[in-house]
Amino acid sequence: MxxxxxxxxxxxxxxxxxxxxxxxxxxxxxxxxxxxxxxxxxxxxxxxxxxxxxxxxxxxxxxxxxxxxxxxxxxxxxxxxxxxxxxxxxxxxxxxxxxxxxxxxxxxxxxxxxxxxxxxxxxxxxxxxxxxxxxxxxxxxxxxxHYQGVYGHQGKNYREIYGIPEDGYVYLFIGAIKPYKGVQQLVESFNRIKSANTYLVVAGKPSKEMEEVLSRYQGQQNIVMDLRFIPDEEVADIISMCDSFVLPFQEITTSGSAILALSFKKPIVIPKTPFVDEYFTPEIASIYDPSKGELLEDAMKKVQKVDPDQVEPVYEHILARLxxxxxxxxxxxxxxxxxxxxxxxxxxxx
Structure with a gap:
């Protein structure tokens, strides 16, 4: 055939x-x-x-x-x-x-x-x-x-490159940055909850309109803006340095970025949608429902409580299905x- x-x-x-x-x-x-x-x-x-x-x-x-x-x-x-x-x-x-x-x-x-x-x-x-x-x-x-085993490690320490201490808690957004992906909302939510030991990394190439929007956040405390196309060979090392993904998409049917987080066994913050309900469980995802007034920043606080060792069997079960x-x-x-x-x-x- x-x-x-x-x-x-x-x-x-x-x-x-x-x-x-x-x-x-x-x-x-x-x-x-x-x-x-x-x-x-x-x-x-x-x-x-x-x-x-x-x-x-x-x-x-x-x-x-x-x-x-x-x-x-x-x-x-x-x-x-x-x-x-x-x-x-x-x-x-x-x-x-x-x-x-x-x-x-x-x-x-x-x-x-x-x-x-x-x-x-x-x-x-x-x-x-x-x-x-x-x-x-x-x-x-x-x-x-899934994307398990697809992106190889080069051994780069992106915490060192980005100036983030090893004991800092890192939220990550990685991927193309477009208006519907809610990155501006993510930055503003992070600014409301950040502490001395929490960091936000936004890594990806922005659209022209988002480039202008995000430029105003360059240099803000505990926020790293790596605004460029991220080559495949850098993806694994960047993801490895984070503690959780945050994907506050305003529109979502199927999300490759969410599957990427799952593949690297990283907990995720994401709005409630039927897609999320089908692919994720509360053990590995901090799911919030904007239609009920639930806030992104509360979900970001909640995800810090996920214990990677305890949820390992959940990841294995889901990845086998994919x-x-x-x-x-x-x-x-x-x-x-x-x-x-x-x-x-x-x-x-x-």
Whole structure:
């Protein structure tokens, strides 16, 4: 079976590479597909796409419509040709979209053309069913795999580099910094609760608007702003120096950053969402509910009480559920249009 992964590699996320390698590990051929290669696909091949909005989005409405139509026609032609079309829906809609009605129509049409769609949680599946009027059996739920063993250590001491004492408690935000990720709220919350021995590290490349916002916090006491793209080879050492992750996202469906924290067995502070409920337990996550008036800063205080030794078995159980080989086997069944094994909550204790 030939799988054409769109994309096989992603410059800002290891997810696609890990997924592709896991499929290759069970004997499937996985190719990186570009738009100009769609014509090479043959009957029985699998086209597995992820983020489709770059194929059609434009700020000009007419161009948006033309590109959407071209994409839909190409997908329809491939389906008529006998190609299996799979779409992993990571987000209900792109984080930025100018024409909501056209976005909905385009995505609904693509779903209709797909052989099968995939989501990483039951909640996202329910959202897709409700928003686009999809039959539930059109969508399979396959969890997001872990990042254990992916990022190697270089042996750098980032506490020393950042000027943080070994006995200091370190909160970390790592990843691309965009408005919806709540980093400004995180900094302000930290400033309200910080003590002489608590530190906040924000490591990642900000968008242009966030670069201006965060510049005002540069040089503040006990706050480290490492505002740049963090290369893969530095990720493990930076994460190793922290005590907990803080991810106060204002929008969240599936979070690779949250899975990264889980993979390094770091407790996490995160707002309550159905995704969080499916992937995390209170033993390893300080979960707060803004809709009930619960505060980020209270959750940040609470996470300091997590004992890493006591929660080790919880991490092991969850990570076993997110094993890439299991995910590859489930995907292989879907590619062959067979029902994947029933997938319960990632945290199911059964």
């Amino acid at each position: 030939r799988v054409w992964m769109g994309p096989k590699y992603n410059d800002t996320n290891m997810y696609n590479q890990l997924l592709s390698e896991s499929l290759e590990g069970i004997g499937l051929e996985v190719n990186d597909v570009k738009r100009k290669q769609f014509g090479k696909l043959k009957r029985g091949d699998v086209l597995h796409v992820h983020w489709i909005h770059p194929l059609y989005q434009k700020n000009n409405m007419l161009l948006f419509m033309i590109r959407s139509l071209i994409m839909v026609l190409v997908f329809a032609f491939l389906r008529l040709k006998g190609v299996v079309l799979i779409w992993t829906i990571h987000n209900l809609y792109p984080h930025q979209h100018k024409f909501p009605a056209l976005e909905r129509l385009t995505r609904k049409t693509v779903i209709a053309l797909c052989t099968k769609c995939i989501t990483a949680s039951e909640f996202i599946k329910k959202q897709v069913v409700k928003e686009f009027g999809v039959k539930p059996d059109k969508i399979a739920v396959i969890p997001h795999g 094993d890439w080989k299991n995910i590859a086997m489930q995907l292989s069944e879907i590619y062959q249009n067979r029902p994947a094994p029933s997938i319960s909550r990632a945290l199911d204790k059964g």
